Amino acid sequence: MRTSTRTPTTIPALVALALLAVGCGASGTTTGTRASVPQAPAPAVATAGAELWLSFDDVQAGFDGSPEYGDAQGGLITGRVVTANGGEVRDVAGGTGRGGAVAFPGTCTDATGCPRALVEVPTDPSLDPGDAPFSWGASVRLPPDETSAGSNVVQSGRYGSDGDQWKLQVDGEEGLPSCILRAEGEIVKIRSSTSVSDGAWHRVVCRRDADVLSIEVDGDVHRKPVVTGSVHTGLPVRIGSPGVGDHDDQFHGEIDDVVIDVDPRP
Template identity: 30%
Template sequence: MDTRGRHETKWALVTLAVGVVMALAFIPQPLDAATDQTIAQWDMNEPSGNGTRALVDGSGNSQHGTIGSSVLSGVEYAGATGHKFTWVLPNQAPADPSRLDQVPSSTGLNPGTRDYAVIFRYRSTQNFGNVVQKGQAGSVNTGGYWKFEQPLGFMTCLFRDASTSATVKSPISTNDGQWHVIRCEREAHRLTLTIDGVVVSQRNAQPHNISNTRPITIGGKLNCDQIRITCDYFVGELDYVRIESS
């Protein structure tokens, strides 16, 4: 090979290497979490036919709740045991609170102004439903709220108080019937959505102060009538739900 050929090959390799490095730089990477304290951990390992219908908090903080009588416990899939929320249209009447897992409100479960994260492992094949939330739109002026929903199969996380709100939405759908770990973390000036360990959406956000007296509901809304306010019921399975804070 002549000298010119060697130089051309050298520069081609350099260009390729630079391109690879730049491409890697734009692959979303997991962020170090600012939350390091588990506030609640609902493992959802209760056996089928759980007579007490108790939703057990494994964090040691006694944030126990109740399992709705229409929610199936002890359901196994791909090595996991969890709760199954059976088929229903999200706006199908009548409203049915027995489809919900509920945890009573407490100071510890409210974000306030702290760094705060909600994590859950779920699977679904549907394109609708509120997965988990504390409060809802009607509670904006009474402490704010947060929620996770999956319109068209794209997970969305919202934090809102009386004056400001912030939303992050996944650019990839997760209603493929496989298990996915969803994490949404609210920090003082940032909201971050992570799916299966990779950051998929992030935005700057004004500080929120969220503190309401509503229970945490898993599987849809509690204050709804399917006429004026739809219940947005979730259809699918949950392996666990965890709340962390700073």
């Protein structure tokens, strides 16, 4: 694991970017319309020493022409856009003072062929926590008419697959965020009672310490005593959806400031 020598990082105040037009793509039928809401100051984001911080402030073309987002701390890890069925990851304004963010396809009523999109960070040893304490989180904005049974925000590893997994998702129409951790075959989950599906920006962070799994929403922390083994996914980190298939749990809102922080081993 990387031992950081960085000094604490703050995110500079930037002029909000103009929102791009909302579109679900030709393959799907959308339900609901994202209403414009006043942008309150976004929650604080702790980034100092993190293994990865995707601020989505800058986008560039990758080797195959797909959009890519770089580590805001200047690291070499990048996030590449992956899409299907006319879906797209759109650059939008973040919360006040937070620069840019990314928006994912809206809800779709079709049984198949709905627009899909995600940002994929390639497998990297620095993002595999092992038995070290670690945290993963993001800022999210989810209108109440864009909820679904399951909306995956950021994760490594997949439900139903072999190996370990860590995940942050938003559950049900109530829009309640939850953290899920699968280590050495054991699955633990903690859910917040604070909804994030009100169209405002919220900061959600999951943490695994030696014997506690916690979820924090805008500073409100819920903890659950757990005993977990070493976590090794060996898989990419995916933001916005676990995949681009018909039954993958697409997140339908906006995401900003994805931070993954693995504490160095003693």
